[in-house]
Amino acid sequence: MTKLTFIAHDGTHFDMDAENGSTVMENAIRNAVPGIEAECGGACACATCHVYVDEAWTALVGEPEAMEEDMLDFAYDVQPNSRLSCQIKVRDALDGLVVRVPARQG
Amino acid sequence: MTDITKTDVLIVGAGPVGLFAVFELGLFDMKCHLIDILDRPGGQCAELYPEKPIYDIPGWPSISAQGLVDKLLEQIAPFKPDFTYNRMVSSLEKLEDGSFRVTTDENEVFEAKVVVIAAGGGSFQPKRPPIPGIEPYEGKSVFYSVRRMEDFRGHDLVIVGGGDSALDWTLNLQPVAKSVTLVHRRPEFRAAPDSVNKMYALQEMKQLTFQVGQVTGLTGADGKLSSAVIKGPDGDVEVPCTRMLPFFGLTMKLGPIAEWGLNLHENLIPVDTEKFQTSVPGIFAVGDINWYPGKLKLILSGFHEVALMAQAAKRIISPGERIVFQYTTSSTSLQKKLGVVEA
Numbered sequence A: 001m002t003k004l005t006f007i008a009h010d011g012t013h014f015d016m017d018a019e020n021g022s023t024v025m026e027n028a029i030r031n032a033v034p035g036i037e038a039e040c041g042g043a044c045a046c047a048t049c050h051v052y053v054d055e056a057w058t059a060l061v062g063e064p065e066a067m068e069e070d071m072l073d074f075a076y077d078v079q080p081n082s083r084l085s086c087q088i089k090v091r092d093a094l095d096g097l098v099v100r101v102p103a104r105q106g
Numbered sequence B: 001m002t003d004i005t006k007t008d009v010l011i012v013g014a015g016p017v018g019l020f021a022v023f024e025l026g027l028f029d030m031k032c033h034l035i036d037i038l039d040r041p042g043g044q045c046a047e048l049y050p051e052k053p054i055y056d057i058p059g060w061p062s063i064s065a066q067g068l069v070d071k072l073l074e075q076i077a078p079f080k081p082d083f084t085y086n087r088m089v090s091s092l093e094k095l096e097d098g099s100f101r102v103t104t105d106e107n108e109v110f111e112a113k114v115v116v117i118a119a120g121g122g123s124f125q126p127k128r129p130p131i132p133g134i135e136p137y138e139g140k141s142v143f144y145s146v147r148r149m150e151d152f153r154g155h156d157l158v159i160v161g162g163g164d165s166a167l168d169w170t171l172n173l174q175p176v177a178k179s180v181t182l183v184h185r186r187p188e189f190r191a192a193p194d195s196v197n198k199m200y201a202l203q204e205m206k207q208l209t210f211q212v213g214q215v216t217g218l219t220g221a222d223g224k225l226s227s228a229v230i231k232g233p234d235g236d237v238e239v240p241c242t243r244m245l246p247f248f249g250l251t252m253k254l255g256p257i258a259e260w261g262l263n264l265h266e267n268l269i270p271v272d273t274e275k276f277q278t279s280v281p282g283i284f285a286v287g288d289i290n291w292y293p294g295k296l297k298l299i300l301s302g303f304h305e306v307a308l309m310a311q312a313a314k315r316i317i318s319p320g321e322r323i324v325f326q327y328t329t330s331s332t333s334l335q336k337k338l339g340v341v342e343a
């Protein structure tokens, strides 16, 4: 199990155990993290699972692929550490990962 | 007097479920006309995930969403359905003789004995861009499509987005507008490379401005825009803006269906599970748009629903006629309709 923390826009922390291989988005939905909508169910087709990866983790999490970068065009207030959480797979190396939920999803 | 198009069954929405409805209705000799706001068939499958494989279509261990749409079109071709694209069904009313009148947003009128609502998650509509305070300007200074290029003549135009629509309209409106600023979050585009090159060439010649960044604020009054603030890599820039065209893709909205006098349950249309009929007899709802206890938003469920719905529709269109249950494998009359044996 890998530990994962979402910080909602109002500052509330959501800590959870995530299964390796699941997506960061799936864990947000399972734990009802407010502000993650994931309308398309993880198909990289909606940009409503947008998160900011904590600066300490950006290098490990890595850069979005071209399809995700295209989809990010539809997100609100995109920053250099923006990712679509359905495109980040949980793995051992990400144990302790912290992501922030933006003010709104589009 | 506008022309009225008459058909047996009018289907609202050409997603996978609307398409398969043509097949089941066709087996009972009912002629269908489908209307969709998209410019092509396939609904969510075609618009949201054409290249993704679907693994739960019976008999297809894996098929791409567009592949499924193509196969459905092939399967319904013998029934020669009519399609009207790029139109939103805006109103639906019951006439005195029990049939229905359907009107589109371009005022085309259709009359049908039965209406099937296969509207999925609602009609695809342009996404409102994430720009605070944009609402009061919509329809006055901010537009999501171009109906007449003349509306942009002499204006300071800001186009936002990085896809083909954004690039195409940048190039097409550049000669007409007073100034054009294209705003995109990054220097890479999701558009045809040729259009991107043309845009950069015009920028070289100072015929337009390409600004990397995101629109964060608007100024103006009474729906009339005067400028837009763009947050770029080097801070905020304010550009003159009296017309804005944001292109942020499509999203599904229930739309006018809410005003058709049907009972609704959390933006879905409740139906019975024998006929999939709505609260108004003669109007059916199938696929993602309907609701009943145990409903699953699966393509497979929608396919089942249309088979049962077709029986009930036949009873309305041909009252008194006995409905014979037949298999396509063994019924010569069904095979004639499908064109697999000679008529």
Ligand SMILES: Cc1cc2nc3c(=O)[nH]c(=O)nc-3n(C[C@H](O)[C@H](O)[C@H](O)COP(=O)(O)OP(=O)(O)OC[C@H]3O[C@@H](n4cnc5c(N)ncnc54)[C@H](O)[C@@H]3O)c2cc1C
Binding pocket: A040, A041, A043, A045, B012, B013, B014, B015, B016, B017, B018, B019, B035, B036, B037, B038, B042, B043, B044, B045, B048, B049, B053, B054, B055, B056, B087, B088, B089, B090, B118, B119, B120, B121, B122, B123, B124, B254, B255, B256, B257, B286, B287, B288, B289, B297, B298, B299, B300, B302
């Ligand atoms: C990313 C993703 C993956 C999916 N994966 C699967 C899967 O693996 N298996 C599965 O079974 N399902 C899957 N689904 C769900 C599946 O796509 C839907 O169940 C299916 O598309 C529903 O079909 P439909 O015909 O009811 O509606 P839709 O496909 O939503 O089509 C409805 C159409 O009606 C049009 N419309 C609505 N209102 C109007 C109006 N007033 N005027 C004109 N046109 C209108 C819309 O524009 C749209 O084109 C997935 C969905 C998504 C988004």
Ligand code: FES
Binding pocket: A025, A037, A038, A039, A040, A041, A042, A043, A044, A045, A046, A047, A048, A049, A071, A084, A085, A086, A087
């Ligand atoms: S859930 Fe839709 S893009 Fe991630």
